[in-house]
Amino acid sequence: xxxxxxxxxxxQIADFLDIQxxxxxxxxxxxxxxxxxxxxxxxxxxxxxxxxxxxxxIGKNLANKIGEYLKxxxxxxxxxxKREVPPGLLDIISVPGLGPKTAGYLYKEKGISSxxxxxxxxxxxxxxxxxxxxxxxxxxxxxxxxxxxxxKGRILLGEALPIAQEIIEEIESKCxxxxxxxxxxxxxxxxxxxxxxxxxxxxxxxxxxxxxxxISGVQDVIxxxxxxxxxxxxxxxxxxxxxxxxDSYGAALQYFTGxxxxxxxxxxxxxxxGYKVNEYGLFEGERxxxxxxxxxxxxxxxxTYIEPELREDNGEIEASQKGKLPNLVRLEDIKGDxxxxxxxxxGTESIEDLAKIAQGMGYEYIAVADHSKxxxxxxxxxxxxxxxxxxxIRKINKRIKGFKILAGxxxxxxxxxxxxxxxxxxxxxxxxxxxxxxxxxxxEKEMTERVLEAIRNENLDILAHPTGRLIGxxxxxxxxxxxxxxxxxxxxxxxxxxxxxxxxxxxxxxAKRAKQMGAKISLGTDTHAASNLYFMKFGVGMARRGxxxxxxxxxxxxxKEILDYLK
DNA sequence: GCCGTTTTCGGCCCGACTGTTTTCAGTCG
Numbered sequence: 024x025x026x027x028x029x030x031x032x033x034x035q036i037a038d039f040l041d042i043q044x045x046x047x048x049x050x051x052x053x054x055x056x057x058x059x060x061x062x063x064x065x066x067x068x069x070x071x072x073x074x075x076x077x078x079x080x081i082g083k084n085l086a087n088k089i090g091e092y093l094k095x096x097x098x099x100x101x102x103x104x105k106r107e108v109p110p111g112l113l114d115i116i117s118v119p120g121l122g123p124k125t126a127g128y129l130y131k132e133k134g135i136s137s138x139x140x141x142x143x144x145x146x147x148x149x150x151x152x153x154x155x156x157x158x159x160x161x162x163x164x165x166x167x168x169x170x171x172x173x174x175k176g177r178i179l180l181g182e183a184l185p186i187a188q189e190i191i192e193e194i195e196s197k198c199x200x201x202x203x204x205x206x207x208x209x210x211x212x213x214x215x216x217x218x219x220x221x222x223x224x225x226x227x228x229x230x231x232x233x234x235x236x237x238i239s240g241v242q243d244v245i246x247x248x249x250x251x252x253x254x255x256x257x258x259x260x261x262x263x264x265x266x267x268x269x270d271s272y273g274a275a276l277q278y279f280t281g282x283x284x285x286x287x288x289x290x291x292x293x294x295x296x297g298y299k300v301n302e303y304g305l306f307e308g309e310r311x312x313x314x315x316x317x318x319x320x321x322x323x324x325x326x327t328y329i330e331p332e333l334r335e336d337n338g339e340i341e342a343s344q345k346g347k348l349p350n351l352v353r354l355e356d357i358k359g360d361x362x363x364x365x366x367x368x369x370g371t372e373s374i375e376d377l378a379k380i381a382q383g384m385g386y387e388y389i390a391v392a393d394h395s396k397x398x399x400x401x402x403x404x405x406x407x408x409x410x411x412x413x414x415x416i417r418k419i420n421k422r423i424k425g426f427k428i429l430a431g432x433x434x435x436x437x438x439x440x441x442x443x444x445x446x447x448x449x450x451x452x453x454x455x456x457x458x459x460x461x462x463x464x465x466x467e468k469e470m471t472e473r474v475l476e477a478i479r480n481e482n483l484d485i486l487a488h489p490t491g492r493l494i495g496x497x498x499x500x501x502x503x504x505x506x507x508x509x510x511x512x513x514x515x516x517x518x519x520x521x522x523x524x525x526x527x528x529x530x531x532x533x534a535k536r537a538k539q540m541g542a543k544i545s546l547g548t549d550t551h552a553a554s555n556l557y558f559m560k561f562g563v564g565m566a567r568r569g570x571x572x573x574x575x576x577x578x579x580x581x582x583k584e585i586l587d588y589l590k
Numbered sequence: 591g592c593c594g595t596t597t598t599c600g601g602c603c604c605g606a607c608t609g610t611t612t613t614c615a616g617t618c619g
Contacts, residue, residue, distance in 0.1 A: 047602065051591035082592050120608085122617050157610060207619090220619085246618095248607050253618090263619080265606095278604095283619075290603045295595085301604060 181524020362547020
């Protein structure tokens with residue numbers, strides 16, 4: 024599917040147009056890019072149905088451009104812009120502090136058209152002689168280029184959330200704050216995030232800023248003002264701290280949580296109602312009429328509170344206006360983990376130790392799902408070993424009170440769609456989780472058939488990490504995900520949200536689609552060591568981003584209910 | 591380039607911070 028490629032080209036067109044000084048069109052392309060990027064369905068299919076222009080933000084022109092790309096593999100406007108504007112300028116505007124205007128000036132007036140030339144000019148102290156530049160800007164350019172080299176793209180939610188929590192703890196330990204909360208894409212539980220935003224209410228903003236800009240992880244301070252400080256952390260990740268007054272806390276939290284599209288949509292609604300929204304509150308003329316809490320803000324705009332994970336402008340605002348938002352599943356609703364590994368294959372904990380830790384977390388059950396024999400590197404079990412493990416599990420279950428270990432297996436789905444273990448062995452299991460770990464590069468047709476074949480096996484209960492993507496490292500394999508979801512619903516095979524930070528597969532939009540198709544979702548941490556059990560919160564984040572309620576998620580059910588459903 | 595419960599034309603979210611300026615443009619989120 025070509026969605027990501029088209030989105031990338033639209034982003035580039037937007038940047039090129041920006042550099043040329045064109046107004047408004049860049050944002051139209053950028054918005055289109057964001058929409059296409061988030062689509063879970065193949066744009067080619069939407070195009071076939073003639074429904075492209077039905078998507079908010081995609082008009083006749085963008086739809087034609089998409090069609091052009093699908094037909095020819097390129098977009099004429101993009102090619103023309105590449106000839107008119109040196110592509111190296113796109114790198115230049117990615118340097119923090121430099122934007123399209125500056126890039127255009129550097130190229131037109133000074134002939135600088137690549138990051139290398141820019142770095143050279145800065146090092147030779149030629150930049151500071153140029154109009155609008157000074158010594159400080161030149162230094163910042165060099166720092167920015169350094170950071171760009173160090174930091175490649177976004178980082179995983181699983182890495183960002185702990186960093187954010189550490190920052191919050193360090194601030195709290197060193198100065199008195201009345202409120203402190205992570206905002207931005209981390210709060211929305213986006214699977215990959217670009218920077219960390221933290222919001223604070225403090226009686227002594229100056230002191231808080233000082234503490235923040237000197238905490239242990241800080242490499243460099245980018246900006247430091249009265250209400251906003253931005254720093255680079257040592258790994259090149261940017262963190263922003265904002266200080267607001269208590270009576271603006273809700274408005275600020277709403278504003279800095281985003282997403283951008285959600286906020287723009289919200290502001291337009293406010294505007295139509297004769298209000299103005301900013302990070303300080305909701306205003307009617309000069310008078311502030313809401314802002315202390317997010318709930319108050321949304322309700323004043325005649326909608327119900329919208330959970331952060333939903334704020335992507337994907338219909339949540341309309342649903343909220345009609346009072347039709349889902350009652351999202353919560354971490355507290357989770358009664359067990361349906362995918363963990365033990366030292367019988369490549370996990371580090373014993374079955375019993377893992378069970379006890381899980382029970383300590385308040386769970387009622389776990390499903391042990393070690394690897395099967397064809398995954399030799401992971402010490403996969405064959406039929407005999409598996410039967411021994413089942414016996415062992417039954418024995419432990421008799422010893423433990425108020426907790427159940429489900430005997431499961433993560434069985435490999437072989438290239439032809441058959442499962443890696445005999446049906447006679449699989450029949451003995453409480454839960455059979457199936458997964459693809461080999462031959463990722465089949466054609467879409469072959470891969471779809473392979474997965475469908477596996478799902479049709481009556482022993483298969485859960486399809487693990489259904490798309491196979493690894494965030495930032497491996498694309499989903501080519502497969503018709505709609506067909507797979509439909510078949511899963513028909514055969515009562517659950518689809519997994521794998522909670523491992525670099526998988527988070529299904530992601531939010533896919534989970535939403537799965538629900539629409541009637542499939543149930545199973546959360547599995549894919550735990551290989553006890554600390555991995557806590558990845559559950561990331562999986563719940565994806566479920567919430569997928570609009571799932573507790574009834575949609577197996578893990579909120581009792582063990583008996585799960586076994587009854589999967590039977 | 592997109593959009594429409596005032597509009598098919600004329601708008602397009604809004605404020606903080608910086609550097610280099612004598613009052614602000616550019617960038618960022």
